[in-house]
Amino acid sequence: MRHPLLVIGGGLSGLAAAIRAARFIPEILLVEKHSRLGGLNSYFYRNNTLYETGLHAITNYADPGDRQAPINRLLRQLKLQRKDFTFCQQMQSEVVFRHLESLTFSNDVGVFNTEVRNKFPRAAVRFQKMLDFIKHFDPFLPSPFRSTRCFLAEILQAPLLAEMILCPLMFYGSSRENDIDLSQFVIMFRAIFLEGMFRPLGSIKDLIDLLTCHYLELGGHVRKNCGVKKILTRKNSAIGVELDDGEILECDYILSTIGHEETLRLISGTRVSNSTNLTRLGFVETMYQLPQQSPTTLPKNKTIIFFNDGEKFLYENPLDFVDFRSGVICFPGSFQGIPQKSMMEIRSTHLANYGKWKHLSTTPDQYSDKKQDTARHSAQMLENMIGSFATNIVYENTFTPVTIERYTVKINGAIYGSPEKIKDGNIGYPNLFLAGTDQGFLGIIGSMLSGVSIVNQHILPKL
């Protein structure tokens, strides 16, 4: 059977793209290499407990009535009812530059405004000017890279405030070292500071299951454990794929969500040009599990803490395995309306050097020791900020860039993909397009909108 559209990659952008197409066109096929859908936002089981792999919080919170908000546009496009979901909003979050300053923010943008006014009174007027700029800027118009650091330096004239604004935005969505494209900055600023953070009441598995069911009900097809070995082309058009087991699937259109270079590598005879020398960024994350009732001084109303040591925030590939000087602390249970469980989780994230981890992974014992060592060191760092908890840890799990590489095939395990984005999804073929991480919309809502918008733009009108 010939498929009108074959979607490569069952992460959230691929799922959203497949649902969007299946609403109108029968026989859409989604293929996923792994045994589970979800991509970076998936789950695994240990000790009969479900653990989420990547979810801290979903950005872009909006009330149901705000029709133009990304989350509500997305649900309409996928024909999902907002009332089928229970969204739990964050408590409050914080940017902490240790020994220097902290800024609290929540889904009420007034909280952040007040914090900036109180702590950076001399920059207050300039900060409002920046908000006005962000309000009126159209980040979706095609434009060349523009440095956010330069923009912020000029408009705020408050270096510490600029660094503190950049820290969460970079950790939650920058694939580029030390700077971020101005359009991407505006998208991320709106998503995190103006809209805010939430998570669904259930697990990421519930969300993936709901999306998968919806897709199947629309008549779509899914194949898991189904890796693509080659994308087959004829006269510069894609004609189908060859699977790992040799099976050939024919199709009219292909949408790849696995990354730009990762896609080109599947096309035989394509020379993958290293047009960019920009480094891909890796991360380590440790999830600590501890009993809820243990006597604790842990903060009760914090959802996410973005932290940095020192005045200058370095968002770059560390020289050592991990850069513990900055990071993200997430309390996945600290959202409004999430019932307290017997166990609680704390997650810590830091920048990590892929090359070092990759090299070490050739000696499994050392690699495993280094992971434990990282978990210990990170816990100490966290305890300096949130109080002691390490003695109560009953289970911990650390992922490194090598883990991400293994499960998602992302080059260098870089969760935000290539530093260069292909915003229009066009990679030089009339019927093969790119969506997801390397298209450039990041986060769960962003990646799903990426899948939807590339299908809308390049595929639906022509199918």
Added chain:
Amino acid sequence: MTSEDIKNLILEIIKDIDDEADFEGLDHDKALRDQLELDSMDFLDIVMELRKRHKLQIPEEDYPHLATLNSCVNYLQPLLKDA
């Protein structure tokens, strides 16, 4: 289809996109998008639903013909005369 049928069809599709759409006071000569807060992504749904329901292939360059209710009638009536 009569012009009334075509208007009803379009409104039914819009209702399907947004069940809170309010058609009261809708000006049949003014852009649907502006009056009903439809964005370009919603608008594509109208095109795709017409295709799904009536096997109509509407080329991209013809999308502007679907701007208002009356322009929809003008454009679709010849295409749906046997429907």
